[in-house]
Amino acid sequence: xxxxxxxxxxxxxxxxxxxxxxxxxxxxxxxxxxxxxxxxxxxxxxxxxxxxxxxxxxxxxxxxxxxxxxxxxxxxxxxxxxxxxxxxxxxxxxxxxxxxxxxxxxxxxxxxxxxxxxxxxxxxxxxxxxxxxxxxxxxxxxxxxxxxxxxxxxxxxxxxxxxxxxxxxxxxxxxxxxxxxxxxxxxxxxxxxxxxxxxxxxxxxxxxxxxxxxxxxxxxxxxxxxxxxxxxxxxxxxxxxx
Numbered sequence: 001x002x003x004x005x006x007x008x009x010x011x012x013x014x015x016x017x018x019x020x021x022x023x024x025x026x027x028x029x030x031x032x033x034x035x036x037x038x039x040x041x042x043x044x045x046x047x048x049x050x051x052x053x054x055x056x057x058x059x060x061x062x063x064x065x066x067x068x069x070x071x072x073x074x075x076x077x078x079x080x081x082x083x084x085x086x087x088x089x090x091x092x093x094x095x096x097x098x099x100x101x102x103x104x105x106x107x108x109x110x111x112x113x114x115x116x117x118x119x120x121x122x123x124x125x126x127x128x129x130x131x132x133x134x135x136x137x138x139x140x141x142x143x144x145x146x147x148x149x150x151x152x153x154x155x156x157x158x159x160x161x162x163x164x165x166x167x168x169x170x171x172x173x174x175x176x177x178x179x180x181x182x183x184x185x186x187x188x189x190x191x192x193x194x195x196x197x198x199x200x201x202x203x204x205x206x207x208x209x210x211x212x213x214x215x216x217x218x219x220x221x222x223x224x225x226x227x228x229x230x231x232x233x234x235x236x237x238x239x240x241x242x
Contacts, residue, residue: 001112002029004045006038006061007053007077012098016051016077019105026109035059039067047072049112054078054087062086067229068196070180073115075108091161134190140166142173152190155204155222157182159197167222192236194218194228 003026007013013031020026029045032038034056042050050072054061062083065071076087079098087095093115094108132138134152141147149168156167159179165172183193194200200218207219214230228236 001025001048002027002045003049003051004028004030004032004038004041004047004072005051006032006035006056006064007051008033008056009053012053012077016100019100019102022102023106023109035061035064035067038064042068042072049073049075049093051075051077054080054083066196070196073112075112131187132185134187140173140175142175145173147171147173151186152201152203154186154191155201155220156224156226157186157191157199167224192232192239194226194232194236196229198226200226 003020005013005016005028007016010033013033017028017031020028026049029047030041032041035058038050038052041047052061052064052074054076055078059067061076061078065074074087074092076083076092076095077098077100078095081097084095093112096104096108132151134150136151137148138151139146139148147168153168154166157179158165158167160174162176162178163174164177164179164182165174179193179197179199183191183199186199190202191199192202200220204220204222205218206221209217209219211217211227215233216228216236218226218228220226
């Protein structure tokens with residue numbers, strides 16, 4: 001598994017690399033001292049795992065994750081315990097306190113292995129069929145509840161790891177499909193990838209407000225508010241222009 005260590009402290013990076021020598025299944029591909037360096041390395045190396053500090057010069061660890069289109073597995077490594085709850089809200093594998101104890105690192109990597117084994121296999125999704133028309137009816141099941149709806153009724157798709165939550169009417173079922181897979185199946189004339197976590201139904205957008213970072217804030221008919229990243233905003237303007 002290819003890993004990237006992101007920490008502004010050189011000694012902390014070196015110590016973590018030393019501890020990881022006991023885990024040959026983890027290959028440290030590179031190191032980054034800040035979010036800017038990390039973003040470039042993530043784009044080029046496409047690591048499977050980030051060992052991520054929270055407080056760094058410039059953008060912090062959470063802001064880095066928000067800027068990514070596709071997020072690897074994350075193990076936070078930090079000297080501050082007050083961010084633990086937020087770390088698990090972004091589906092972090094674990095939250096390690098500095099100095100990292102070897103047994104805690106081993107437990108975190110074991111948790112990562114279990115999570116990877118339990119996630120849906122996306123290998124069958126890589127060669128996905130062509131996009132379906134918006135009027136296509138589909139069957140959805142979440143636990144004991146089932147629906148039979150047209151794709152056009154879906155107003156928002158939200159990523160939750162390798163699963164996705166669909167929003168239509170008052171319903172929010174969770175299905176075992178990744179956002180990338182659904183993006184390939186949904187009609188691009190109707191659905192648009194607004195950021196790394198959301199696909200929006202263009203017909204459901206009620207209001208568009210420019211954001212200070214060059215992106216947009218989208219308000220949907222059902223009341224949800226979605227932030228469109230600057231990168232996607234440029235693509236959106238090109239797509240919607242005459």
